Amino acid sequence: MQIDFANLELAFKEHEKEFLQVTGEVMSSARYILDKETEELESHLQDFVGSTYALGCSSGTDALLLAMMALGIKAGDEIITTPFTFIATAETIAFLGAKPVFVDISEEDFNIDPNLIGAAITERTKAIMPVSLYGQMADMDAINAIASKNGLAVIEDAAQSFGATYKGKRSCNVSTIGCTSFFPAKPLGCFGDGGAVFTDDQELYDKMKAMRVHGQVKRYTHKYIGMGGRLDNLQAAILNVKIRHYHNDIERRQWVANSYSELLRSKISIPKVQKDNSSVWAQYTVRVPEREKVQSILKDKGIPTAVHYPIPLHLQECFTYLGYKKGEFPLSERCAKEVMSLPMNPYLTKEEIQYITNNLLKAIL
Incomplete structure (x- = not known):
């Protein structure tokens, strides 16, 4: 049997007629950048998440940059984050000349440990950037409380958790600014690259909207230093199709995760979803020796x-x-040596899951 890890081919074929229709409409209209498809997507996104504002952009990486630029992050500032994440989280901080300040993770969910954040705060700290890793959010109430006490912004790196919930609220709507990615392999992915930022703050939204187009507030009038961070309409059109079916995708991903857990529980270290959370299972990540x-x-x-x-x-x-030296963040280092993600997509069958788990258990026992 040959298993497909993300099964992007089926993701296209399932709604092929809809995709071809909407992309054909964009191409025949010759409206390729920031037009009605993007505006429609932004409306869908803010309704889904529950935020006041949503803004489509060119990637999840650019979403993080837009968030920090709007908050005025500059050289010499510090942002507290986790060392157990994709490079973009800290890379964007460094790109702006700011300093990533790492704190270790919780071993239960691989997310940043709020209990360690306070000791990392200095007079240069401007924000906390928790990462909602593998599809599950960190303890956002604890993080927001620390931030509020210290006058800090919170930027959720939600590249892997769009659609997840924390105490009934959607990822991207639990912090100063939420940032997500629509990279093809994400739970909600387009057919190229894309991202979005979310906020309830109109001033931040207005700044990010201008900064997305080189700081422009009207044609050839530039209020801010910005970037070319626009989302193209082809990707927006694709996402408009996919978001209509996304609740069903989340349910199917949850079924796959439950099936894995039922077959692997008590035999291997499986993911733990915290009491107040739901996960969208960007990854199903186990820990294995050797x-x-x-x-x-x-x-x-x-x-x-x-x-x-x-x-x-x-x-x-x-x-x-x-x-930083080896040994400073022991949980991150230990998990990095043991984590392994199994195939995860809405199209896995009962037979495929049984085949995967049977062979996994044979390999470790």
Whole structure:
């Protein structure tokens, strides 16, 4: 049996007629950038999330940049975040000349540990950037309370959690600014690249909207230093189709995760969803000993796996200048050596899940 990790081909075929219709309309209209499809998507996004404002942009990475630029983050500022995440989280901080300040994770959900944030705050700290890793949000009440006490903004890096909930509120609507990604392999993904920012603050929204188009407030009138962060209408049109079906996709992803958990529980370290959370299961990530050996065995059986992420950010060569040493964030380092993501998509069948779990258990036992 050959398993598909994300099954993007089926994601297209399932709604092929709708995709071809809407993309054909965009191409025949010759309206390619920031037009009615993007405006329609932004309306869908804010309704889905519950935020006052939503703004489509060119990628999840650019979403993080727009958020920090609107907040006035500058060289020498510090932003507290996690070292156990994709490079874009800290890379965007450094790109603006600010300093990523890492704190370790909670071993239960792989997200930033709020109990460690306070000790990392200095007079230079301007924001906290929790990452909603693998589809589940961090303890946002605790993080927001710390931020409020210290006069800090909170930017949720929700690249993996669009559609997840925390105490009944959607990811991207629990902080000063929420940022997400529509990279093809995300739970809600387009067929190229795309992202969005969310806020309830009109001033921040207006700034991000201008900064998305080179700081322009009207044609050739530039109030801010901005960027070329526009979302193209082809991707917006595709997302308008996909978001109509997204509740069903979330339910199917949850069924896949429940099926995995039922078959693996008590036999292997499986993901834990915290009491007040729901996950959209961007990844189904287990922890295994002798990971490379297990991956090799599964590969031979036609089962792809992935590691998100094998090297914590504080140990990446590009962040050597920060001065962190091996051993400073032991939980992040330990998890990085053990985590392994299994195939996760809405199209996995009962037979495929049984095949994956049977072979996984044989490989580790």
